[in-house]
Amino acid sequence: MSQFLQVLLSGLATGAVYALVAIGFTLVWQAAQTVNFAQGEFVMVPAFFVLIGMHWLGLSFWISLLFGLVVSIVLLGLVFKKLIVEPILPHGGITLIIATMALGILLKESAKEFYGAEAQPFPALFPGDPINLFGAAVSLRDLLNLGISLGVVVLLTLFLNRTRTGRCMQATAQNPGVAEILGVDVKRMVLYTFLINAALAALASFLITPVYLAKFSNGETLGLIAFIAAIVGGFNQIRGALVGGLLIGVLDNLTATYVTAQYRAALPLVLLIAIILVRPQGLVGTSEGRAV
């Protein structure tokens, strides 16, 4: 029982971080009707901004986190939208998808060139002291990671549903033409979406890098799993990304513990195929009509 609890909580903690990254996919999809295949690298890079703050600028860890967050929001939110999304989007979603793939490669290779190919240690945000929970030694860090991730998702959902700006963002996502007629500043709403995506990616980076270690290749797996999580949960729903992320995190750990460790990497793909066959819109997603 204690082993099950241990594995379940670890899976939830990791899955919550997957969910943060998956929400990014959902947000960008809603704002620009495209898939950001550099999303994994968006999670890899902020950790290096923090390391630059600590090792190059001599800032303390917590100030470096703030520095990393601000730089991430500017570069991965504002600059990404202005320099890549805005000029390329009029040429079609596919073009933009390819551009994000190229951006992902650029970010990965830049991190390798600038900071080396070796993994770097990254300080933990919280102490790793274990606490006893129903007989299982559960890491306080895992619980806090889980709590923060879920808290952010709840706050984001409240922001989108309960505030005027949030509702304007939703209106923009649903129909930008009508939203503009109704007086919504569509460009600003889209910008907000990209800034929120960058902030979420930075948060995911700060939570997961102490365990994953800061390495240029971290985005590959993370981006893929989060993409699958977003599809499994429902690409057009934030709560879908949350469900998908948590589900993959938990199933991955349970499979590795009770079934097979060798094929754990295949599980998300099997899940993806099953969901696409049975419920193409995802577990909690909604069907979208396609204009032809």
Place this chain on the structure above:
Amino acid sequence: MKRHRNRFSVDWEDKVGRSKNYSGLLLAALIALPVGSVSAQTANTVKLGMVGELSGAGAPSGTNWRDGARLAVTEVNAAGGILGKKVEMPEYDTQTDPQVSRALVQKAIDEGVVAIIGTVYSGSTLVNMLVAKQNSIPQFVGSEAPTIVERGNPFVYRTSSGAQKGVPALTPYFKDTLKAKKVGVAWVNNEFGRGGRNVFIAEMKKAGIDVIIDVPSEQAQTDYAADVAKLKSANPDAVFVYMNQEESARFLIEAKKQTLPMPLVGEVTLTEAKVIELAGPAAEGAIAHVGVTATATEVPGIAAFAKSFEETFKRKPTHDAIKGYVGVWSTKYVMDMVGKTDGEAFSKKMKGLCLKVADHPKILLDTCWDDRGEMSRPSFMVQVKGGSPVVIGAVPAN
């Protein structure tokens, strides 16, 4: 007239012919000029091809291997080079991809190297050593999978003992020091990990110790929660951890997070400087058998190497750095003994060769190679204490 014409014709043909000859000579001279200068250049240099994992999952090993080799090349050149010629060492990045490593070994040989220094990852070495063998080029490798010296390749030589020699050195530690009755194994599912795991299980069987849990993991795996939970649940007396550096660090972090209570014992990598740097306090208490360690400063050669490496690269050397260093120096010693760069002669000399520190100080420890290229030399048991690996015992050569 005819004769005159003929004479004229002959003269003309003679002149033209001579002119042609002059043109040919000129052309030959023009072609020969750069070739000659290249020949003169190659005649004064000896090229060693450093083929290593400079990026990808093996980068921590490969970059240290390269830096150790670089330091050795600098020292070898300061000591007069190889056969009195300056040593050059072009570097080739395998990206930790076996197929790329194979292509790069071929490229290095095409570019005129007389020996290959690398690779470190066993999966790569098993693929690329065939190329060096086909070209009769000596190859010093940092790989430790048993299979490397079991393929009858007379041109491949280790720079540290293989797992089939290193892992058995741990048996007395499990049996007599830890007095373990049941143990677990956590290993990375690649050529290196599989080789070590198989030898360990066979050794434990011989020693009458039960292996009650066997946990494989994938290369570049990031989440070890399930692996550690399984080990914790099985509750062995000790766990043998056999993974590459980054994986070892992530495993140790998770083990500390889940308060894994039993001793964690590894072979070589578990107490490497890079692992300690990455795992931080989580590495505290980890134990490993290491073929050679930069912390064995009671050995004068190792102390001098560690000092020089730290001054040059501003960081502590790892086990892989020492292996790269030994690889280059071994090449120099053996080529100087043979008196030429011929691979076949080199291979003959290596069979059963022993290099003593008294005569060859940069070999660091008295070292022998058997007929298969397997290495034998004294080794150490170390434990991480206060953030550094500390020697807790010596193991005689086996």
